[in-house]
Amino acid sequence: MYCTRVWGYPRAGRPIEKMLHVAADSSARVRWRLTRAPESPHLRALLTPNKHRLRRRQRQRDESHTHSSVVTEMAAAAAEPCRCHIVAVPFPGRGHVNAMMNLSRLLAARGAAVTFVVTEEWLGLLRSSSSAPPPPGVRLHAIPNVIPSEHGRAADHAGFLDAVATEMEAPFELLLDRLREEEGGEVPPVAALVADTYVSWVVGVGNRRGVPVCSLFPMPASFFSAYYHFESLPPRLVDEHAPAAGATTDKSDKRLEHYISGFASSSVTLSDLEPLIHNKKTVNHVLAAVSSIKNAQCLLFTTMYELEAGVINSLRSALPCPVLPVGPCIPYMTLEDQHSKSNGEVTTSPGDCFTWLDSQPVNSVLYVSLGSFLSVSASQLDEIALGLASSGVRFLWILREKSSRVRELVGDTDRGMIMAWCDQLKVLCHPSVGGFLTHCGMNSTLEAVFAGVPMLALPLFFDQPIDGRLIVEDWKVGLALREWADKDGLIGSQDIARAVKRLMACDEDNTKAIRRRALEWKEVCGRAVEKGGSSYDNLSSLMQMVCASRCTELDQQCSKTDA
DSSP: OOOOOOOSOOOTTOOHHHHTHHHHTTHHHHHHHHHSOOSSHHHHHHHGGGHHHHHHHHHHHHHHTOTTHHHHHHHHHHHSOOOOEEEEEOOSSHHHHHHHHHHHHHHHHTTOEEEEEEEHHHHHHHTSTTSOOOOTTEEEEEEOOOSOOGGGGGGGHHHHHHHHHHHSHHHHHHHHHHHHHHOBTTBOOEEEEEEETTSTHHHHHHHHHTOOEEEEEOSOHHHHHHHHTGGGSOHHHHOTTSOOGGGSSOOTTOBGGGTOGGGTTOOOBGGGTHHHHTOHHHHHHHHHHHHGGGGSSEEEESSOGGGGHHHHHHHHHHOSSOEEEOOOOSSGGGGGGSOBTTTTBOOOOTTOHHHHHHTSOTTOEEEEEOOSSSOOOHHHHHHHHHHHHHHOOEEEEEOSSSHHHHHHHHOSOTTEEEESOOOHHHHHTSTTEEEEEEOOOHHHHHHHHHHTOOEEEOOOSTTHHHHHHIIIIISOOEEEGGGGOOTTSOOOHHHHHHHHHHHHOSSOHHHHHHHHHHHHHHHHHHHHHSTTSHHHHHHHHHHHHHHHHHHHHHHHHHHHHHO
8 A cells, every 4th residue: 555544624824735845855756656647546536637738747847857846737736626536325314314415415516526325215215206306416326225114214213223234334345346446537536435423334444445434423513422422421321220310419400511521501411311321222323323433534513613612622622533514414505596485486386385385474384394204192293283273373284194184183274284295494494484393303403593493392302302402592593392291291282382372473572582593593504604604614624635635645655665
């Protein structure tokens, strides 16, 4: 092997010319390697398109015998747009696939060629009529269906996680071998793997093959930090053989800042972790995924820096690799091509919810969506339907199952609309939508923040209790529906109606403050993704690291040969 990849934060004021000075110290050797196909496939992809131009420049350089021109010419070749090939590997779940696809869209917009790897089942779902086609620069590849179906994974979530951890690696390696055979021509060699943290085996695959791995964590940085510092939590949480809760002074409402310094500015409590921690098999998968970051070359978050600055700063000090929040990883870049009431370019179809939304007053509609994976119990669903019916508030409810039962409870009303699917971000950005009853999944949370829509939080499982805590207490852009739950956890229809009316009210001081903060966060979010914003710059850093991994091979390759 000629070289070791060098990864890290790009240093300010260190252009490519300086990065290549070491290689330029032995100019004859460098010239030879620039004009002959190097053994490294990554260097070959960088140099081959410019081979003839480099040979012509070398002849001119040899005639003038100007040593200083070596650095300039190498820099000119390296500074030209570099079409890096990135292989993206999402965890096979809708929220994870959506987040990875949105990141892939952003990477492709920066010039990367992205190969998006899913199972055959997911390939069919992504090519279905309800899904947007992959963006330019992103191509889909599939491995066999070696894991349980997406439609049944909720019945045995731990078993599904086991299958993802043990069955996908071998067919993925075979796919990488096929991609290697395609290298050359229009398909550059794989420069990096970007994998969901929950497919942690990709880190080992990348390390064995000498390909850098960037791990994408599609949940809050606060959730990641809690499990990264898991051993710092009280014994009754981390050890199933520890004394019962009554035998310890640690209370469920105690904040994590008492155990983890990175949570000094957060309101997250022990109780937000307990629903998941009590599921031992699932939490072991989470711990294994978080632990794999130590061997990755970069950690990416779908959140943005401003939303969790304190926790992200703490993780940057604790982790051995760069930490880059590149969110929100939502399809905001496609909004300008879609329906817009303000510019008059209305695109609708029969039964399209936007025709109905266009006829509603501003901020009058409550959007309701409780996720595509785990949902509320049947009894809770009934209470939500009855609560919406009695609230008098307009609503748009996305419900894939049991819609006939809900329609029966809601009754025949022109105040509401129930559909199986919609373009969620597009709906949230519609001026008629003034609130969001949500299960607090990370993608939904980020879309609401981006759109500036206040939330009524009803978290269910996994990271959602932490998401809900951030929404209500840290960012202060919503209300917690669980506050109205009885001792069995059920929220009655009257309390739901009361909470809905409170969120949608225009005259209550608390609601006005929530709506004002939601708009403030909307502005922060918009600035983060614009040029010069935190997420924009972090994405630029990621692309620089991927492309610079080729350039640094020049230094390392020459050093190895000289030795």
